[in-house]
Amino acid sequence: MAATLPMALRNLLRRRGRYSILGIAMTLGCAIMTTVAGSLQGMRSSLQDKAALYYGGDFSLHGLRKDGLERIPDTALALKALGGRDEGLIVSPRIVDRESSSFLFFAGASIQLKMITGVDWKAEASSFERLNFISGGVRGIGENSGQGIIISEPMAEALGARVGDDLLVLGDTVTGQRNTATAVLRGIFRDSSFLGADTAYVGIDYLRSLMQYPEGATTEIGVKFARPGVAAKQVAEVQRRLEGSLPMFALASSRDELFKMQADQDWQGQRYAILSLKAHVRQIDQVVELMSIALYALVGILLGVVVLGIANTYRVIVYERRREIGTMRALGMQRLGVARLFLAEAGCLASLSSVLGIALALALLAIIGSLSFSWIPGFDVFLSHGRIAWYLSPGLLVTVVGIMLSTALLASWAPASRAAHIEPAAAYVME
């Protein structure tokens, strides 16, 4: 057993001509698989980041009334129930006008906003710095009465506005009256996706004044976990804790499910609900899942081709080395030893190809990561500053190497088994 590995390595080096084509194919297969996986992981991570910004964190606490009004009437009470840093949470109250009837005006041009969000700039400005700003930013936006607004590139283009321009926001108050307020354009971010393209961000006090929102009330509280961990478990813990002090709905897996609970259940007055980031982005997640399945299916087909290649090549190798096998058997090597030798050779080849494949993947990912994909409509949601922020987790690398090893061993199993059954005398007769 101890001699098998050195023998396998020696055989590989001696027959590098024969193994090189196979090695190249396996290296490319590994590189493609790693590049795809690394890109998908990065895209998923960017989506999570953007969604966290859009929805206020790892989860959000919403106040709901039976008549459909979304409001947390006493934000201080809700914050007290949530806890803060002591409970490992970073909280940020928000006023969000979804399905907004607000308009932005500049120099005669106007656009309708899908959503306008009032945020606590002091608490959230650092998070917003992660947006891909093409002009301006959020530095200092919370100062000087906080009348700054940030909008997406498509919105700025439609208005013909630049950073520093005064925009007029026309919106409805909570009682349905038209109100206006001026906001200084402080930043323009690149986002043509559905998350950010039609959304504007302003200070929470600015929006409260525009909408005449009651003092002390908000629509939701965005919450981030201070310590990384398994988000689902952490959300469930917070839900359990809140159930002790606030009238809560059960955890919903999506916004639609929450609305259904709100409509179907028999209840009155005020209730609260937690929506995790996963629940918010459930539909997009399903799209990403489908995308991943399709890409992994393609990789699977590629690996299938590699497996066939390995199997065929090994069949030829076993035939070519039958005399050698016969000699080893004649010298006393058992069948298991022969099989182990060929499997070890395949394993060594797979390991070497994995290392080279991962190195090649890193180079490919570096190239991909340097390219801008913002030109693809709606693709911004998967990008970080216009680029794919690829990521290779240790778990992913272990998985890739594991797949390569299993693929090689699986493909070489039959030929190795056949080699093990070659009788010494028969090996010379086959000549």
Next chain:
Amino acid sequence: MRKSSAILILALLGLWAASAQTPDFTAMLKKVDALVTFSNSDFSAECMVVQTKPGEGVTTNRVALFRRDSKEKYLMLILEPKSEKGKGYLKIDEGLWLYDPVNRKFEFSSSKERFQNSNARNSDFTHSNFAGDYKVTASKRDKLDTRDCWILDLKATSSDVTFPITRIWISDDNLVRKTEDYSLSKQLLRTTAMPSYQQVGQDRYIPVTIFIVDALRGKKIKGEFQHETTEMTISKPSLQALPDALFTKAYLERYGR
């Protein structure tokens, strides 16, 4: 003592005289509303809505208007252009419904919404209710062209109105000649002019033309800012009784087919 009493009496007389000259604005607003409200009969007319967007051209809609003010019902039916024909706005009960004949669907709308993306609001097609929806916060006398007018600043007392603050020019014949509509923060949103009226029936009036200038929307053309405008011309007014079926969703669906 006698001197101070005399001064006091004179001051009181002066105040009384001043108040006697200041009209009852609530009563004035009620008269204004009454002149354009058809409480005792149905009303129908044709309306040409011409919207001008600087640099983008002109859009024209021909609309049939049917009103039953006593029941707070109205129907606006688009007759032209062909692409919009069959579309309708139906106000019944507390709701305003927009019917799309292509999708055969009703969508809940609001009287505050813009009519066909013009500068007119759906509420512009029905009668005013200044007395019920607003209170007077300031008043003065001034001229509008050659007409003497009362200029009243109004603040909404109801959240159902489109504009929370409005300024209206009322000529001495109790007809509204001009309005300026403002946001809650007193930003001018639009100006509406009704230079002339046509009499309908014995003592009711309808504007001949309503001219609306959007204060916010427009474009700079050759260095000069030109506002978006909408001109509504009302013709063929009639007080003929209308069938009840006209103010139903079923009618709109049948017409749309």
